[in-house]
Each structure stands twice: as structure tokens, then as C-alpha cells.
Amino acid sequence: MSSHTITQTTYQQQLADGKLMASHCPACNASYLPPRPMCPQCFGAQMEWREMPTHGKLAAFTVVHIAPTAMIEAGYGRDNPYCSGIVELENGLKISAQITGVDVSQPELIQIGSAVQAEFLQREAGAFLAFEVIE
Amino acid sequence: MSSHTITQTTYQQQLADGKLMASHCPACNASYLPPRPMCPQCFGAQMEWREMPTHGKLAAFTVVHIAPTAMIEAGYGRDNPYCSGIVELENGLKISAQITGVDVSQPELIQIGSAVQAEFLQREAGAFLAFEVIE
Amino acid sequence: MSKKKLSRGVALVGAGMSKFGAFPGLATRDLFVEAFQEMLTTIDKGIDPKDIEALYIGNYSSDLFEHQGHTAPIMADWTGLAPRPATRIEDACASSGVALRQGIIAIASGLYDIVLVGGIEKMSDLPTAEVTDTLATASDMLYEIPAGFTFPGFYAAMGTAYMHQYGATPESFMHVGIKNHNNGTLNEKAQFGATIRKIMDGKIAKAEAKGYPVPDWADEVEFLQDNRANPIIAWPMRLFDCSPISDGAAALLLVSEEIATQFTDTPLYIIGSGQASDVALHDREVLTSIKAARLAGQEAYEMAGVTPADIQGAEAHDCFTIAEIIATEDLGFFAPG
Amino acid sequence: MSKKKLSRGVALVGAGMSKFGAFPGLATRDLFVEAFQEMLTTIDKGIDPKDIEALYIGNYSSDLFEHQGHTAPIMADWTGLAPRPATRIEDACASSGVALRQGIIAIASGLYDIVLVGGIEKMSDLPTAEVTDTLATASDMLYEIPAGFTFPGFYAAMGTAYMHQYGATPESFMHVGIKNHNNGTLNEKAQFGATIRKIMDGKIAKAEAKGYPVPDWADEVEFLQDNRANPIIAWPMRLFDCSPISDGAAALLLVSEEIATQFTDTPLYIIGSGQASDVALHDREVLTSIKAARLAGQEAYEMAGVTPADIQGAEAHDCFTIAEIIATEDLGFFAPG
Ligand SMILES: [Zn+2]
Numbered sequence: 001m002s003s004h005t006i007t008q009t010t011y012q013q014q015l016a017d018g019k020l021m022a023s024h025c026p027a028c029n030a031s032y033l034p035p036r037p038m039c040p041q042c043f044g045a046q047m048e049w050r051e052m053p054t055h056g057k058l059a060a061f062t063v064v065h066i067a068p069t070a071m072i073e074a075g076y077g078r079d080n081p082y083c084s085g086i087v088e089l090e091n092g093l094k095i096s097a098q099i100t101g102v103d104v105s106q107p108e109l110i111q112i113g114s115a116v117q118a119e120f121l122q123r124e125a126g127a128f129l130a131f132e133v134i135e
Numbered sequence: 136m137s138s139h140t141i142t143q144t145t146y147q148q149q150l151a152d153g154k155l156m157a158s159h160c161p162a163c164n165a166s167y168l169p170p171r172p173m174c175p176q177c178f179g180a181q182m183e184w185r186e187m188p189t190h191g192k193l194a195a196f197t198v199v200h201i202a203p204t205a206m207i208e209a210g211y212g213r214d215n216p217y218c219s220g221i222v223e224l225e226n227g228l229k230i231s232a233q234i235t236g237v238d239v240s241q242p243e244l245i246q247i248g249s250a251v252q253a254e255f256l257q258r259e260a261g262a263f264l265a266f267e268v269i270e
Numbered sequence: 271m272s273k274k275k276l277s278r279g280v281a282l283v284g285a286g287m288s289k290f291g292a293f294p295g296l297a298t299r300d301l302f303v304e305a306f307q308e309m310l311t312t313i314d315k316g317i318d319p320k321d322i323e324a325l326y327i328g329n330y331s332s333d334l335f336e337h338q339g340h341t342a343p344i345m346a347d348w349t350g351l352a353p354r355p356a357t358r359i360e361d362a363c364a365s366s367g368v369a370l371r372q373g374i375i376a377i378a379s380g381l382y383d384i385v386l387v388g389g390i391e392k393m394s395d396l397p398t399a400e401v402t403d404t405l406a407t408a409s410d411m412l413y414e415i416p417a418g419f420t421f422p423g424f425y426a427a428m429g430t431a432y433m434h435q436y437g438a439t440p441e442s443f444m445h446v447g448i449k450n451h452n453n454g455t456l457n458e459k460a461q462f463g464a465t466i467r468k469i470m471d472g473k474i475a476k477a478e479a480k481g482y483p484v485p486d487w488a489d490e491v492e493f494l495q496d497n498r499a500n501p502i503i504a505w506p507m508r509l510f511d512c513s514p515i516s517d518g519a520a521a522l523l524l525v526s527e528e529i530a531t532q533f534t535d536t537p538l539y540i541i542g543s544g545q546a547s548d549v550a551l552h553d554r555e556v557l558t559s560i561k562a563a564r565l566a567g568q569e570a571y572e573m574a575g576v577t578p579a580d581i582q583g584a585e586a587h588d589c590f591t592i593a594e595i596i597a598t599e600d601l602g603f604f605a606p607g
Numbered sequence: 608m609s610k611k612k613l614s615r616g617v618a619l620v621g622a623g624m625s626k627f628g629a630f631p632g633l634a635t636r637d638l639f640v641e642a643f644q645e646m647l648t649t650i651d652k653g654i655d656p657k658d659i660e661a662l663y664i665g666n667y668s669s670d671l672f673e674h675q676g677h678t679a680p681i682m683a684d685w686t687g688l689a690p691r692p693a694t695r696i697e698d699a700c701a702s703s704g705v706a707l708r709q710g711i712i713a714i715a716s717g718l719y720d721i722v723l724v725g726g727i728e729k730m731s732d733l734p735t736a737e738v739t740d741t742l743a744t745a746s747d748m749l750y751e752i753p754a755g756f757t758f759p760g761f762y763a764a765m766g767t768a769y770m771h772q773y774g775a776t777p778e779s780f781m782h783v784g785i786k787n788h789n790n791g792t793l794n795e796k797a798q799f800g801a802t803i804r805k806i807m808d809g810k811i812a813k814a815e816a817k818g819y820p821v822p823d824w825a826d827e828v829e830f831l832q833d834n835r836a837n838p839i840i841a842w843p844m845r846l847f848d849c850s851p852i853s854d855g856a857a858a859l860l861l862v863s864e865e866i867a868t869q870f871t872d873t874p875l876y877i878i879g880s881g882q883a884s885d886v887a888l889h890d891r892e893v894l895t896s897i898k899a900a901r902l903a904g905q906e907a908y909e910m911a912g913v914t915p916a917d918i919q920g921a922e923a924h925d926c927f928t929i930a931e932i933i934a935t936e937d938l939g940f941f942a943p944g
Pocket residue numbers: 025026027028029039040041042043044
């Protein structure tokens with residue numbers, strides 16, 4: 001049936017190439033991020049890749065002190081907390097990502113609505129999507 | 136409610152002391168191995184510990200070549216297979232255990248019904264119940 | 271969708287619970303036996319447990335917490351109920367709630383008249399980082415976890431969105447924790463069983479006894495604002511905003527309406543039930559409300575023919591303080607904000 | 608126990624399946640979408656997927672295989688069905704079979720008319736030792752695993768008991784594998800799709816092409832007796848006695864009897880279903896038969912009003928060759944032995 005062209009594996013490779021890609025249903029003219037192989041509106045599976053804008057604004061965030069193993073291995077944790085958040089892109093799609101360019105010691109100063117710009121973090125474990133607060 | 140006197144933790148300590156202990160329901164005069172905190176016949180929770188006989192016979196077995204991580208850590212595996220089996224004690228209760236005293240390179244010669252005797256293997260990971268084929 | 275209706279009525283006639291806490295040396299099955307035994311004592315006219323026809327067991331992750339899968343048949347065996355059909359339901363934090371719903375559905379289907387519903391979790395054997403990892407498996411490992419989110423982190427993010435939208439502060443959340451710890455003192459099975467005030471006074475007394483500098487917290491809120499007394503887990507969620515790592519079990523007995531009075535003169539009839547699922551947080555239209563909770567509440571209210579105003583008592587999910595705030599709004603007890 | 612009966616009839620009107628195999632780079636959700644898409648094409652008169660009211664997803668251990676829990680809502684989301692209620696059923700190898708049963712029960716209860724049932728597993732991402740560990744969590748971690756048992760090991764032990772009791776030999780089991788690989792060639796979605804003879808001839812051809820010593824297997828049995836061609840996993844179970852490590856998904860559409868002909872003129876009515884649980888192998892009275900299978904079969908036969916002699920086709924669980932032999936006996940198709 002499906003040829004499995006829209007997968008997380010491919011998405012991940014695209015992140016490594018510095019591209020944030022969504023899947024797009026030509027029938028509905030709707031894009032989906034994270035990319036999904038089937039359109040939830042028309043149930044069609046003829047999805048195409050489409051590059052996303054790299055600018056957006058911060059919609060929600062947290063500063064994580066008690067970190068999961070993967071982030072501890074990346075150098076974070078109780079003594080080096082980090083910010084994760086949800087970004088709304090210029091086209092309205094939202095995505096989870098690490099948030100950089102903020103003072104994690106003063107979380108009360110981090111502003112929802114701040115302008116952000118995509119960056120692609122290259123770690124030993126692979127490429128990770130992040131957004132930097134730019135204002 | 137329950138005072139949790141019959142647990143695997145205690146059973147395990149008893150194995151380390153070289154004792155195979157079951158739980159016994161005084162109301163039904165029935166013993167259960169592995170030990171269980173509640174009698175499945177009368178649903179009572181007044182169970183007592185009772186020491187089991189150390190002799191029995193082999194009821195079923197296998198020689199494991201593709202081992203789980205814990206047994207690989209104990210030195211077993213494809214190049215050093217081991218025998219696991221089910222032993223029926225003299226009182227009719229059955230229990231899973233490693234089986235020693237057999238030639239794992241000739242599994243077709245291992246006999247169901249063979250007489251076995253309990254031994255208590257002390258490994259880095261703790262005490263383990265085993266039975267040695269003695270005839 | 272038309273109004274949903276069950277083919278026949280279902281009643282709750284027994285309930286038991288283990289103590290909740292961190293119990294090294296006890297396995298899930300031990301806690302479930304404790305809950306089951308207590309449940310048996312709560313059935314006014316008694317029951318022969320052999321009459322129980324099936325088990326539905328809610329459990330989130332015995333796989334990762336205890337490295338034990340195939341969990342339901344072990345619970346059946348340990349409560350003397352094997353070879354009854356035993357089904358495990360996994361729906362993250364909602365596992366046991368959904369198990370209750372499946373028990374109701376199973377009786378309504380006509381297949382069974384007497385069903386045991388269990389809820390079990392044994393979390394405390396793992397170190398904190400691995401518990402954090404395990405809880406995170408309830409989110410999307412492919413698209414959410416790479417962002418660094420933890421389970422407290424998701425609710426914390428809903429918290430910042432809520433603060434932004436409604437002007438709430440971290441202190442707003444602290445008051446929920448203070449209230450819930452007060453409630454906990456009324457339940458002898460609660461993990462802490464102490465008010466925040468008592469925990470605070472205990473720390474002051476300990477500092478005095480040991481000759482350490484005595485903290486000068488004016489009240490509970492100042493205590494909860496102190497990073498050392500109440501460390502940040504995922505800002506704005508601090509330690510006392512988060513439900514603890516707990517071991518515990520619960521057991522309920524459901525029977526068909528026709529036979530309910532054989533067990534008690536005062537059965538609790540199930541008049542409504544609802545269930546819905548939701549998507550990853552970033553895919554939700556609003557971040558300050560949980561659509562699945564709104565829909566499930568609505569389904570239950572419609573089935574029961576009641577409105578939120580008719581409800582006199584509710585146990586809402588309060589894994590985090592912000593979760594309770596949002597849940598009580600989604601269930602219609604309070605307006606958003 | 609009186610004869611069990613469902614409050615209303617249920618019919619199967621659609622079925623789809625992904626290809627089965629080892630698919631690096633694909634996640635469970637990708638395979639389930641593949642199965643779901645095919646299922647939609649099998650409904651003769653079509654369906655608007657938005658009419659599906661609930662999902663029951665059978666899955667054994669996405670927790671350990673993919674480090675992903677809370678699996679059912681992801682399947683709902685990825686098939687466009689969120690916020691429909693999505694429930695994951697875990698019952699080890701029987702997870703998807705039990706999910707089917709819960710789907711039947713849910714429609715019989717009157718709560719839903721149209722239910723999607725899924726079966727999903729993605730095993731191939733882990734190395735073999737960790738797959739072995741994960742499968743072993745279906746047994747008792749406290750009392751069976753310390754004995755060194757693996758999942759193939761349990762069935763192998765039933766195999767030695769069976770050999771002892773009935774005089775079977777390892778070769779008896781090999782003939783089951785030969786038959787099943789023959790059957791596999793008839794299914795384009797099968798993982799191997801090759802007879803044992805073809806696999807054997809392929810190895811001979813490869814040896815010839817490379818100039819290696821050419822094996823002198825006289826027939827398939829000699830091939831299967833060769834430790835190098837067919838290594839022992841847990842004696843007497845060898846590689847070709849064991850089901851492979853597979854990724855795959857299946858999707859079924861169940862509807863209430865009343866509306867079945869809206870979807871097809873030839874619905875398959877569900878006339879019987881059974882479920883039972885069993886205890887640890889060492890606690891079973893006999894080691895050459897599975898009581899849960901006997902009881903579940905009996906329940907299904909009684910509900911349907913048929914006997915084993917009426918059955919013309921069956922898909923029995925054949926995780927291991929000995930498992931199929933025992934299952935066909937427990938279901939009454941053959942006398943023990
Ligand atoms: Zn579309």
C-alpha cells in the first residue's frame with residue numbers, strides 16, 4: 001500500500017540538513033507539522049514534503065531542572081537547566097523544540113509571544129530542532 | 136490491611152540463606168510455591184512460611200542458547216548454553232530453576248524424571264535457585 | 271453523534287485501596303492483593319470471590335517500572351482468580367480510569383455480571399532520571415521528547431500559557447498544593463498525610479534542633495517560594511506542584527444492575543462515563559485547556575442527564591497543580607481562568 | 608457459569624494489514640497507517656472514517672521496543688481519528704486478539720456502533736538480547752526469569768514435556784515449520800515468503816557460487832537438523848521453530864449487526880469469542896496443554912453453538928512450532944499427542 005515517504009527518519013535527516021519540513025496534502029491544501037503520512041482531514045495518503053518558515057513566536061515554555069536521561073547525556077540537568085517550549089510558526093503551525101537565547105535562571109522574564117528563529121543543533125545523538133529568542 | 140510478610144524480597148533473602156521457602160495456608164493446609172501472600176483457595180491472607188524439601192525430579196527443561204541480558208552477564212550465551220527447567224518437588228509442588236549437572240551439548244540425553252537436588256547459586260546479582268541432576 | 275446509552279445498568283458494590291507511598295521490597299502484586307483484600311471487606315453482604323468473572327487492570331508502565339509485562343494475568347493469579355480473563359488497559363495517567371470504563375462496558379455488553387477493576391502502579395524502584403524517562407514515554411517520543419520535554423515539563427508549559435493568558439502566577443499554583451496537602455491529611459492512606467504548614471514547621475524545628483540557621487518563612491507561600499525547600503522541577507512547577515513518585519493499588523467491584531442488591535442495599539449506580547483522546551501538546555488549538563477532558567466530561571454528563579452544577583463532589587486528575595486547575599475548568603466547575 | 612451471550616450482534620466489515628518484516632526507519636504509527644489505509648479499501652460500500660467512534664489497539668510492548676507508551680492515542684491521531692477514545696490492550700502475545708474481543712464487547716454494550724481494532728508491534732529496532740529480555744517480561748520476572756527462562760525457553764520446556772509424554776522428536780516440530788513456511792508463500796505480506804526448501808536451495812546455490820563446501824542436505828529435515836543452518840535458540844526449539852522478530856500492523860473494522868449491511872452485503876458476523884488467563888508454567892497441572900486456550904476455546908464454541916468438528920479454518924497462535932501443536936489440540940482439532 002503505502003510507500004512510506006513521510007517518516008520521522010526522513011524528517012530527522014532533513015533537520016540534519018538544516019531544514020524544517022512538514023507534510024502537505026495537495027487535496028486539502030493543508031500542511032502538517034510534525035509531518036504525518038496521512039491527511040487527518042481527507043484521509044488521503046498522497047502527502048508531499050514542504051519546507052516550513054524558520055520564524056515564529058513562543059507559545060509556551062518551561063525551564064526543566066529535572067531532566068531526562070537524553071538531556072543529561074547532552075550536558076543538562078539540575079545544575080544546568082534548559083528551556084523547552086512550543087513555537088507557533090509564521091504560518092500558524094506549532095512545534096515542540098528546545099528554546100535558546102533565554103536566561104534560564106530568570107524564567108519569569110521569558111516572554112510568551114517573543115519572536116524566535118529556528119536553529120538546528122548538532123549533537124552526538126543527532127540533529128535537534130531548536131528556536132532562538134531573537135528579541 | 137496486609138502486613139506484607141510474604142514477599143519475593145523475603146523469599147530471595149531465604150534463598151541467600153540456602154533455604155527454599157513456600158507459603159502455607161493453615162486454613163486449607165495447602166502450600167504454595169512460589170510463595171504468595173493470599174491463599175487462592177480460601178482467599179485468606181494469614182499465610183505462613185514453610186520450608187520445602189530439597190529433592191525432586193525434573194518435569195521439563197530447555198537448553199538456552201540465545202540468552203537474556205542477565206544470563207549473558209552471568210557468563211552464559213551462545214558459546215556457553217545453560218539448562219533451565221521445572222522441578223517437581225517430593226511434595227508435588229513445582230518451581231522454575233536453573234538445572235545443573237547435565238551435559239548441555241547433548242540435550243537429547245537429559246531425562247525428564249531424573250532425580251534432582253536443590254543448590255543455591257550465589258552470583259554477583261544475588262542468590263539463585265538451581266537443581267542439580269543427581270542420577 | 272447521538273446520545274450514548276449502555277445496554278444495561280452497572281453498579282459499584284465494593285472498593286479497596288492499598289496504602290500509597292514508596293515501598294521498597296514490595297511488588298505490584300503485593301499492593302494489589304492488599305487492595306483486593308480490603309475491597310472484599312467492603313461488600314456489605316459479602317461475596318464469594320470465585321464468582322468474579324473477569325478482571326480489567328489499569329496500569330501505565332509496569333514494563334519500564336518493574337520490567338514486567340503481561341501484567342493482568344499475574345494480578346488474576348495472585349488474587350486467586352486465574353483462569354478468569356484478565357485484560358490490562360494502558361492509557362497513561364488515565365489507565366485505571368479507562369479500565370473502570372472497560373469494566374462498565376463489559377458488564378453492559380451482557381458478557382459478565384461481576385467484574386473486578388484494578389489500578390496498579392509501582393514506580394519507586396527506579397532512580398528519578400529513569401522515572402522521568404518512563405513518564406515521558408506517555409508523550410510523543412519522536413517529536414516531543416527530542417525538544418527536551420518531560421512530563422512535568424508539558425504541564426509546566428501549559429502553566430506558562432495559562433499565566434500568560436489569565437495573569438496567574440506561580441503562587442496561584444502553590445495554593446492548589448496547599449489545599450491538596452490539607453486534603454491528604456484526611457486520608458490515612460495518603461503518601462504524606464501532612465499539611466504544607468506541618469512540613470514547613472518540621473523543617474524549622476529540625477534546623478533549630480541541629481543548630482542550623484533557622485529559615486524565616488512567614489507562611490506556606492514563602493516556604494514554597496524557597497528554591498531550597500521547594501526546588502524547581504520544570505518551571506513554574508516545583509516539587510510541591512508535582513504528584514510524588516508513588517506505589518499503590520486500588521480495586522473496585524462492578525456488578526450488573528439486576529444483581530446489585532445481592533451485595534449491598536446501597537449500590538452506587540454508574541450513571542455516566544466518558545472517554546476521549548488528545549493529540550501532542552503542540553498540535554492543540556489551545557494550550558490552556560484539554561479537549562479530551564472537555565469531551566469526556568460532556569459525554570458523561572449527557573449519558574447521566576446532569577450538568578456540572580449538579581455535581582457535589584469530584585476527584586479530578588491532579589498530577590500537577592496546573593492540571594487540577596485546568597481539569598476543574600474543563601469539567602465545567604469553573605469558567606476558564 | 609451460565610452460557611454467555613452478547614446483548615447485540617457484531618460484524619466485521621473491513622480488514623487491512625501492513626507488510627510484515629523488519630523495517631528500519633519506520634515507526635509503529637507508519638505501519639498502522641498502512642494497515643488502516645488498506646482496511647478502508649476493503650469496505651465494499653465505503654465508509655467515512657469520521658464515523659468511527661472508538662479505537663482498541665492491541666500492543667504488547669511499545670514501551671520497551673520503542674520506548675513509547677500511551678500508544679493508542681498516537682494511533683488515533685495518526686489515522687485522523689483523534690479525539691475518539693483510544694484504548695490500548697496489553698495481554699502479551701494475545702494483545703491484539705483481546706483488543707478484538709474488547710471491540711466486540713464495546714459494540715455489544717450499546718456504547719458504540721463502529722469501532723476500529725488495531726494490532727501493532729515494532730520489534731526490530733532492538734538488538735536480539737534486548738528483544739529476548741522484552742519478550743521475557745511476558746513471564747514472571749520474580750520467579751521464572753531468575754531461572755534463566757526466555758520466552759522461547761518456556762515453549763521449549765513444554766516441548767520437552769511433550770516429547771517425554773507422547774514420544775515426539777525435534778523432527779516432529781520441524782514439520783510444522785516446513786508446513787508454515789509453505790503457507791507463508793501464499794501470503795504476499797509474509798515476512799519470508801519462501802519455503803524451507805527454497806531457503807535451503809538458496810544456501811546451496813550461494814555456497815556453490817562462492818566456491819565454499821556445498822552442504823549435502825538430503826531434504827528439508829536434514830537442513831533443519833544442521834546446527835549451522837538452523838541454530839538452536841532454546842533446545843528443542845531452533846531458529847526455524849521460532850517466529851521471527853517482526854514489525855507489522857493490522858486493522859479491523861467492527862460494526863453493530865443492525866448497520867452491517869450499510870458497509871457490505873457480506874458482513875462476517877462474530878458468533879463466538881472466548882478469553883481466559885493462565886498461571887506461571889511451573890504452576891500448571893499439565894505442561895503439555897494450555898488451560899487458558901482450552902477454556903477460551905470452550906467459551907467461544909458454546910457462545911457460537913458449534914463444536915470443533917464444525918470449524919473449517921483456524922488461525923492458531925504459532926509463535927513456536929510446539930505452540931501450534933498444543934493450540935490445535937487445546938482447540939479440539941486433534942486429540943492430545
Ligand atoms: Zn487532505
